[in-house]
Each structure stands twice: as C-alpha cells, then as structure tokens.
Amino acid sequence: MPKVTYISHDGAERQVELPAGWTLMQGATLNGIDGIEGECGGSCGCATCHVYVDERFADKLAPMSEVEDEMLDCTESPREANSRLGCQIKATPEIDGIIVRLPEAQS
Amino acid sequence: MFRFDPYSPVMDADPFPFYKTLRDEYPCFWSEEAGMWVYSRYADIVTALNDWETYSSAKGNLVDELPNRAGSTLGTTDPPRHDRLRALIQKAVTKRALDHIIEPARQSARKHLDALAGEKSFDFVNAFSSKVTVDLLFYLFDMPAEGQQTVRDKAVLMVQTDPKTRKKAPEHIAAYDWMVDYAAELIETRKKNPGQDLLSNFIAAEIDGEKLHDREVQMTITTLIMAGIESLSGFMGVMGLNLADHGDARRALVADPALIPDAMEESLRYNTSAQRFRRCLTKDQEVHGQQMKAGDFVMLAYGSGNRDERQFENPDVYDIARKPRGHLGFGGGVHACLGTAIARLACKTAFEEFLTRYPEFERVEQQLPWVPSSNFRSPMRLELAVG
Numbered sequence: 001m002p003k004v005t006y007i008s009h010d011g012a013e014r015q016v017e018l019p020a021g022w023t024l025m026q027g028a029t030l031n032g033i034d035g036i037e038g039e040c041g042g043s044c045g046c047a048t049c050h051v052y053v054d055e056r057f058a059d060k061l062a063p064m065s066e067v068e069d070e071m072l073d074c075t076e077s078p079r080e081a082n083s084r085l086g087c088q089i090k091a092t093p094e095i096d097g098i099i100v101r102l103p104e105a106q107s
Numbered sequence: 108m109f110r111f112d113p114y115s116p117v118m119d120a121d122p123f124p125f126y127k128t129l130r131d132e133y134p135c136f137w138s139e140e141a142g143m144w145v146y147s148r149y150a151d152i153v154t155a156l157n158d159w160e161t162y163s164s165a166k167g168n169l170v171d172e173l174p175n176r177a178g179s180t181l182g183t184t185d186p187p188r189h190d191r192l193r194a195l196i197q198k199a200v201t202k203r204a205l206d207h208i209i210e211p212a213r214q215s216a217r218k219h220l221d222a223l224a225g226e227k228s229f230d231f232v233n234a235f236s237s238k239v240t241v242d243l244l245f246y247l248f249d250m251p252a253e254g255q256q257t258v259r260d261k262a263v264l265m266v267q268t269d270p271k272t273r274k275k276a277p278e279h280i281a282a283y284d285w286m287v288d289y290a291a292e293l294i295e296t297r298k299k300n301p302g303q304d305l306l307s308n309f310i311a312a313e314i315d316g317e318k319l320h321d322r323e324v325q326m327t328i329t330t331l332i333m334a335g336i337e338s339l340s341g342f343m344g345v346m347g348l349n350l351a352d353h354g355d356a357r358r359a360l361v362a363d364p365a366l367i368p369d370a371m372e373e374s375l376r377y378n379t380s381a382q383r384f385r386r387c388l389t390k391d392q393e394v395h396g397q398q399m400k401a402g403d404f405v406m407l408a409y410g411s412g413n414r415d416e417r418q419f420e421n422p423d424v425y426d427i428a429r430k431p432r433g434h435l436g437f438g439g440g441v442h443a444c445l446g447t448a449i450a451r452l453a454c455k456t457a458f459e460e461f462l463t464r465y466p467e468f469e470r471v472e473q474q475l476p477w478v479p480s481s482n483f484r485s486p487m488r489l490e491l492a493v494g
C-alpha cells in the first residue's frame with residue numbers, strides 16, 4: 001500500500017498507508033490528521049483539502065483539471081506553485097512515499 | 108437463508124440489523140429482491156466511490172431509476188461530461204457563495220414557528236422542516252411562489268417505491284412526470300426572461316461553445332428540485348428525531364448552539380437519510396470471493412458504511428462529540444452531493460431557530476411512518492409534544 005507523509009503547519013509529521021486509489025484527503029480525514037477538512041466529500045467543490053506537495057513529487061502527479069485549478073483560487077491559505085487539492089490526488093505506487101505539507105488554515 | 112430486501116417496510120423502519128449481518132457475513136451480497144449486489148462495508152464503498160471508471164453512474168444512480176434520467180443528469184453521467192456539467196453549477200453552491208441564503212432561511216424558520224404558537228404538539232416534518240426547505244429552494248432557484256405545496260408533495264412521492272410490487276407505482280411515475288413538465292415550463296419562462304439565479308445560469312451555459320442538450324437541462328433541473336427538496340427536508344426530519352430521542356444531546360445544543368454543526372454531521376452518519384445508491388460495473392470484478400460481471404449493478408449502502416465498526420468506534424451510539432469525518436451521509440468522490448453547503452447552512456439556521464423556540468420536546472408516536480423507499484430513509488410524519 002502506498003505511503004503518504006503529512007507535515008502539519010506546526011511541523012508534526014505523520015506517515016500513513018493508503019489503499020491504492022484512495023485520495024490524500026481521505027488518508028488524512030480517516031486517520032485523524034487535522035489540517036485537512038474535506039467538506040465537500042471529495043468532489044472538488046470546497047478547497048478545504050488544500051496541500052502543498054513536496055517538489056520532488058511534483059512531476060509524478062497527474063496534471064490538475066480546470067476545475068481543480070479554479071477551486072485552488074478559493075483556498076483559505078495562500079496558493080503556491082505546489083498547491084494541490086488532496087481529494088484530487090490518488091495514492092498510487094508511482095507516488096509511494098509522497099510528502100505533503102498542510103496549510104495553516106482550510107476554512 | 109439470509110435475505111436483503113430494500114423494499115420491505117421492516118427495512119424502511121430499521122435496516123441496521125440487516126446491515127450488520129451483511130457486513131460481517133456477506134460483504135458482497137447478491138440481493139434477489141433488488142436484483143443487484145450490495146456493498147455494506149465502509150472501505151468497499153469508498154473504494155467504489157473512488158473508482159468511477161469501474162463503478163459507473165451513467166446507467167442511473169437511484170436504486171429504482173426514473174425514466175430518462177440515466178446519462179442526462181449530474182448524478183447519472185460519468186466524467187468527463189459529469190465534471191463539465193458540475194463545474195457549471197459548483198461555484199454558485201460553495202459555502203462562500205451562499206451567505207445570502209442565511210437570512211431568508213432564518214426568516215422562513217421564524218415564520219413557520221410563529222404559525223405554531225400555542226400548539227401543544229405538531230408534526231415537525233409537515234409543519235416545519237419541509238416548509239423551511241421548500242421556501243429556501245424556491246428562493247434559491249427563484250421559482251414562482253404559487254404551487255409550493257404541490258411541488259413538495261410531488262418531490263416526496265417521486266422518490267418512493269411500492270413495497271408490494273417492488274417498483275415505482277403509477278402515482279410515483281405520475282409525480283415524476285409532473286415534475287419534469289414543471290421543470291420544462293420553468294426553463295421556458297427562464298429562457299424568455301433570464302435572471303441571475305442558478306437555474307438561469309445553467310440554462311444559458313455552454314460546454315466547448317455548445318449549448319447543453321435539452322434533456323440534460325430538463326433532467327438536471329428536475330433532479331435539483333427533487334434532490335434539494337426531498338433530501339433536505341428528509342434529513343431535517345431525521346435530525347429532529349435524533350434530538351427528540353437524545354435529550355442530552357439536545358440540551359447540549361440549546362446550551363451551546365455552536366455545536367449544531369457537529370450534531371448534524373453525526374446525524375448524517377448515525378441516521379443516514381440517503382441510505383442507498385447504485386452504480387453499474389463497467390468490467391468484471393471479483394470482490395470478497397464473489398464473481399461479478401460487467402453490466403451488474405452494485406448497491407452502495409451508505410447507511411451501513413456509516414455504522415461499520417471497522418471504521419467508527421461504537422457505531423450504534425449517537426455521539427455529537429464524535430466529529431465523524433469521512434462519513435458517507437453525502438456519498439463521496441466525484442458524485443458527492445452538490446448541495447452539501449446549502450444543506451449545512453439551512454440545517455444550522457433552521458435548528459438554531461427551532462431550539463431557541465422549543466428547547467424541550469419529545470416524540471409522540473413510538474412507531475413512526477417511514478417513507479417507503481429503496482433509496483431514502485426518513486419519517487413521513489414526526490409528531491412532537493412541546494408543551
């Protein structure tokens with residue numbers, strides 16, 4: 001099962017294993033990792049699953065959709081070049097070991 | 108032999124013991140009565156929701172699908188078309204875009220509470236929750252005020268199924284046909300006289316320079332009215348029931364109304380109103396030793412996943428401090444409910460007002476009349492004693 005590391009805004013680090021195909025948003029909410037809310041249930045409709053993806057994994061991710069791009073303009077914490085929505089990133093063997101940082105606020 | 112019959116009135120009233128048997132003994136079960144497979148464990152449902160390529164909605168998502176919806180609405184198309192359609196509406200229904208509905212919702216709640224002044228008991232569903240819901244949806248879609256009650260009655264009827272024939276009865280189909288015609292008329296008037304509302308924007312929208320298909324517009328708007336009205340008032344009925352049955356929780360909310368959103372999330376988990384939806388397999392699958400074929404339907408029992416002890420500790424306890432993140436009350440994945448922010452704001456506002464007026468209440472009937480439906484679970488009537 002692919003591993004994902006979440007680094008909270010205060011620096012706390014958690015690594016979890018996700019069933020293949022589950023999203024980074026689900027990995028956080030289902031493992032009690034605060035700092036990701038996921039209000040819309042993963043339909044790319046709320047921008048409360050905002051993450052900053054570690055540069056080393058940037059080119060391993062599938063490109064973002066137009067909707068994700070638009071939604072990322074609505075994040076609470078500033079959007080950066082490495083901003084993505086956690087519900088749009090699926091855990092796959094290609095991104096095993098991925099590291100994401102969580103923003104200060106989601107809503 | 109264990110059976111799972113989503114048409115049985117016993118199931119409408121209390122599906123939870125059946126779900127437990129499913130989860131523990133038959134996690135991938137063929138239901139003869141439904142003519143489809145049933146997933147009941149949280150993890151299996153989430154896996155299916157994440158994989159729309161395998162679990163398609165394009166053959167319909169209602170357990171008993173209504174005519175002409177498959178392939179033509181948000182809930183019944185697959186990406187990429189689905190995502191394009193959804194993007195047209197999504198922005199108008201995010202939390203930030205919906206501040207404007209709070210005041211109208213509050214005024215509506217107050218008006219209907221005022222009308223109850225002096226009553227010792229009343230029906231929460233018909234005198235309060237459905238009235239507030241209809242007011243709100245009519246405001247949101249800017250629909251003509253006359254005929255509110257009829258629209259609501261039809262929305263409730265069209266989601267029902269006949270427990271004996273295990274099908275939609277003629278009156279259910281008639282209610283649906285009525286709603287389709289109602290939507291068609293609405294679209295015609297809106298085309299002549301466009302406004303700033305969500306429906307006008309959807310009607311005028313284009314994808315890649317092409318107008319949406321007429322059937323798409325008509326069916327999506329029919330579904331928005333149905334989903335908005337029936338789902339929201341049904342859920343509020345369930346939440347009213349939970350607060351009647353759990354005095355401690357209710358008193359905690361009265362003391363601190365900021366807890367209402369937590370109670371709402373726990374109600375969505377504990378007494379899920381949208382119990383079951385379906386998907387269609389696009390390829391053969393083997394799950395828990397069962398061989399399923401492309402073209403088979405799979406029922407996703409959200410109400411069961413939400414009570415799965417593999418995911419939620421003490422799942423049969425209603426605990427408003429639980430904060431059940433990841434619950435399936437709104438489904439999940441690409442098809443997760445479009446109306447989550449509307450529903451959350453409406454519920455919060457309605458219950459703030461209701462609990463201020465009635466901090467103490469209890470239910471009058473022990474046996475409730477449940478909506479006969481293979482999809483939804485909510486009381487048709489909830490008589491509350493308040494005095």
Ligand code: HEM
Nearest residue numbers: 168181182334335338339342381437438442444445446450
């Ligand atoms: C508490 C109230 C509500 C509940 C419990 C609820 C529940 C759900 C669920 C479980 C689904 C997923 C269906 C599936 O898996 O196939 C869904 C989808 C949907 N809901 Fe809701 N709903 C509620 C309120 C609303 C409101 C107020 C609206 C609109 C105004 C709405 C519009 C929709 C639409 C359009 C879809 C299809 C979304 C898509 O497939 O992209 N719902 N709802």
Ligand code: FES
Nearest residue numbers: 038045046047087
């Ligand atoms: S969970 Fe809402 S956008 Fe990701």
